[in-house]
Amino acid sequence: MIKLKNITGKKLKLIDLDMKYLDDMYEYSSNPRMYEYFEFEAHKTKNETKSYLKKLIKRSNKKNAHWWFIQLKKTSKIIGSFGVHDIDRIKNSCEISYAISPKYWGKNVFSEVMEIVLEYLVNDLSFHRITATTARENIRSIKGIQKYNFVQEAILKDYYLNSDNERYDAVILSLVQNKKINSKLDVSSKSPTFTNIKDKHISQIIKIKDKNSKFPNKELEHVLDVLGNNGTNFINKLEARFKKLFNQKYAIACNSGTSGLHASLAALDLEYGDEIIVPGLTVVMDAYAAIHLGATPVFADVDPKTFLITAESIKKKLTKKTKAVIVVSLQGLPVDIDPIMKLAKKYGFYVIEDNAQDFMGTYKNRISGCSGDVGIWSFENKKHLSGATEGGMICTNNKKLATKIRKFAGIGYKNMTATGGRTSLAISQVQDPNYKRFDTIGLNYRMPNIVAAVSLGQLESYKSIISRRQKVAAIFRKAIKGCNWLQEQNIPNNCTHTHYTFAVRYSGDKHFGLSWKSFYNKYLKLGGDGFYGACVCPHLEPSIQQYIKDSGYNKKISTPIAEKIQKEIMQFKTNYRDLEIAQQKANILKKLINSLNKS
Ligand SMILES: Cc1ncc(COP(=O)(O)O)c(C=O)c1O
Numbered sequence: 001m002i003k004l005k006n007i008t009g010k011k012l013k014l015i016d017l018d019m020k021y022l023d024d025m026y027e028y029s030s031n032p033r034m035y036e037y038f039e040f041e042a043h044k045t046k047n048e049t050k051s052y053l054k055k056l057i058k059r060s061n062k063k064n065a066h067w068w069f070i071q072l073k074k075t076s077k078i079i080g081s082f083g084v085h086d087i088d089r090i091k092n093s094c095e096i097s098y099a100i101s102p103k104y105w106g107k108n109v110f111s112e113v114m115e116i117v118l119e120y121l122v123n124d125l126s127f128h129r130i131t132a133t134t135a136r137e138n139i140r141s142i143k144g145i146q147k148y149n150f151v152q153e154a155i156l157k158d159y160y161l162n163s164d165n166e167r168y169d170a171v172i173l174s175l176v177q178n179k180k181i182n183s184k185l186d187v188s189s190k191s192p193t194f195t196n197i198k199d200k201h202i203s204q205i206i207k208i209k210d211k212n213s214k215f216p217n218k219e220l221e222h223v224l225d226v227l228g229n230n231g232t233n234f235i236n237k238l239e240a241r242f243k244k245l246f247n248q249k250y251a252i253a254c255n256s257g258t259s260g261l262h263a264s265l266a267a268l269d270l271e272y273g274d275e276i277i278v279p280g281l282t283v284v285m286d287a288y289a290a291i292h293l294g295a296t297p298v299f300a301d302v303d304p305k306t307f308l309i310t311a312e313s314i315k316k317k318l319t320k321k322t323k324a325v326i327v328v329s330l331q332g333l334p335v336d337i338d339p340i341m342k343l344a345k346k347y348g349f350y351v352i353e354d355n356a357q358d359f360m361g362t363y364k365n366r367i368s369g370c371s372g373d374v375g376i377w378s379f380e381n382k383k384h385l386s387g388a389t390e391g392g393m394i395c396t397n398n399k400k401l402a403t404k405i406r407k408f409a410g411i412g413y414k415n416m417t418a419t420g421g422r423t424s425l426a427i428s429q430v431q432d433p434n435y436k437r438f439d440t441i442g443l444n445y446r447m448p449n450i451v452a453a454v455s456l457g458q459l460e461s462y463k464s465i466i467s468r469r470q471k472v473a474a475i476f477r478k479a480i481k482g483c484n485w486l487q488e489q490n491i492p493n494n495c496t497h498t499h500y501t502f503a504v505r506y507s508g509d510k511h512f513g514l515s516w517k518s519f520y521n522k523y524l525k526l527g528g529d530g531f532y533g534a535c536v537c538p539h540l541e542p543s544i545q546q547y548i549k550d551s552g553y554n555k556k557i558s559t560p561i562a563e564k565i566q567k568e569i570m571q572f573k574t575n576y577r578d579l580e581i582a583q584q585k586a587n588i589l590k591k592l593i594n595s596l597n598k599s
Contacts, residue, residue, distance in 0.1 A: 014068035024078035028101035093129035219457030234452035250402035257378025259445035261289035267404035280559025305490035311339035329358035332498035334368030357500035359384035412440030501571035534569035
């Protein structure tokens with residue numbers, strides 16, 4: 001049972017309720033601002049306050065609740081009330097409620113009350129789970145209370161409307177003590193108990209919120225918002241942020257980079273046999289998108305230094321049937337897009353920019369991926385921005401294309417537009433059995449709201465995500481400095497590279513007869529992290545080889561540079577979240593380089 005004692009802080013005291021403070025209480029409880037956040041009204045008469053106070057005193061005498069007045073030590077004035085209620089002695093949990101005179105809002109009263117109440121609840125009464133509903137501003141104060149080992153278990157967003165119908169964000173905050181306390185009433189050791197389940201969640205939350213985690217920012221809050229069924233449309237929010245950041249008129253969220261490529265090409269009204277030029281060195285998905293639409297992928301060679309498709313290599317592959325080119329900013333290096341756009345204008349083909357491996361790289365001070373007709377991005381888990389699972393985005397300034405893309409990726413609902421899928425029809429019309437919904441044959445490539453929630457959290461912190469990858473690349477660059485058999489992917493002066501990986505060409509086999517795989521094994525043996533080889537050239541993958549055989553494919557494939565450098569490329573990871581670990585791995589690489597140079 002809760003002890004009835006007065007508790008004291010630096011400037012405040014919590015004292016037991018007493019009718020003699022009725023005037024003070026009426027002064028704040030009759031203030032309408034006080035109730036802006038809550039559903040009930042300010043007290044209009046002193047009698048109302050009186051009966052309310054009586055009710056609190058009565059409740060305080062019960063076992064599962066206790067209320068205090070908050071008193072200023074200096075003047076003995078009562079400036080609020082504070083209650084502990086819904087006390088559960090099995091779970092050692094309780095809820096807290098408070099009312100503080102608006103005159104003292106923003107004066108740290110809440111922080112001090114929380115401090116003294118927690119001291120009392122935790123040390124004297126052994127509570128370790130406390131729930132409170134509070135305005136968003138107070139979270140700062142609550143977060144500060146770390147000495148009791150409390151963590152925020154969940155923030156459930158809610159809102160209240162004030163008298164002017166303004167929306168105020170509020171939160172229901174559950175604080176759970178991380179470290180077990182020596183309470184005789186703690187039943188957590190008897191598994192499986194509620195407390196045990198909660199403890200598991202808390203350690204998971206702590207892990208997620210660690211600064212070196214993959215999702216340390218707002219991702220968790222956004223996901224909780226989705227699971228809490230609060231109705232937030234994160235897809236709209238993500239699309240809006242993306243549009244703004246990339247300065248594009250239309251952004252369409254989809255469920256992967258691959259579906260983004262497919263929907264983009266589908267919007268071009270391709271005819272059977274139309275040709276789509278793709279790089280000879282990239283992932284298979286660029287060619288797959290064309291094949292799925294009955295178009296023919298044509299493979300263009302790449303530059304040996306940048307590893308990227310160029311205007312010259314595209315030009316060699318142009319025919320009357322060329323409908324589009326997919327350019328790929330491989331490893332995060334923007335493509336030399338201006339000459340390609342010039343060519344596109346001259347010969348009349350579309351340019352789709354595949355930025356799955358690049359996010360906010362720059363080309364001539366412009367953000368890469370926004371110069372062509374359509375740009376696509378991937379939020380697959382390893383990409384710069386992760387949707388935790390899969391995800392993608394399509395951007396364009398072309399309204400016609402945007403409408404077609406959205407419809408194709410959204411099952412072809414007739415009411416879909418370039419900007420969204422809303423209908424102004426009355427619900428009774430939509431519910432009518434004669435209501436016809438579809439005017440386009442599409443696919444369900446829509447992004448799930450929960451993926452948008454994670455991706456938005458990532459987008460909100462994109463700068464640190466990119467800069468960390470660039471820092472890791474700089475660490476590895478330093479490690480290979482002066483090594484003439486590891487040649488970094490060349491970054492032209494007019495570009496910034498966002499380093500999906502740190503990619504180099506290896507020629508150690510020629511220098512001292514050590515194969516790619518032997519070098520890889522030696523690096524692993526020394527404690528290195530491994531590294532990726534480049535994807536096999538798409539036309540050499542069995543899937544596309546089979547397609548070539550089955551479809552009567554008659555285009556000559558000649559991509560000697562792509563085939564050569566694919567075998568040489570080493571892609572070092574840049575997604576270390578702890579730069580010290582990246583440095584350790586780079587030191588191992590340096591050590592291996594030195595030992596091979598001496599041998
Ligand atoms: C260059 C490139 N294009 C497209 C994709 C496809 O993206 P997703 O995995 O999201 O379908 C990837 C994914 O690895 C990629 O690297």
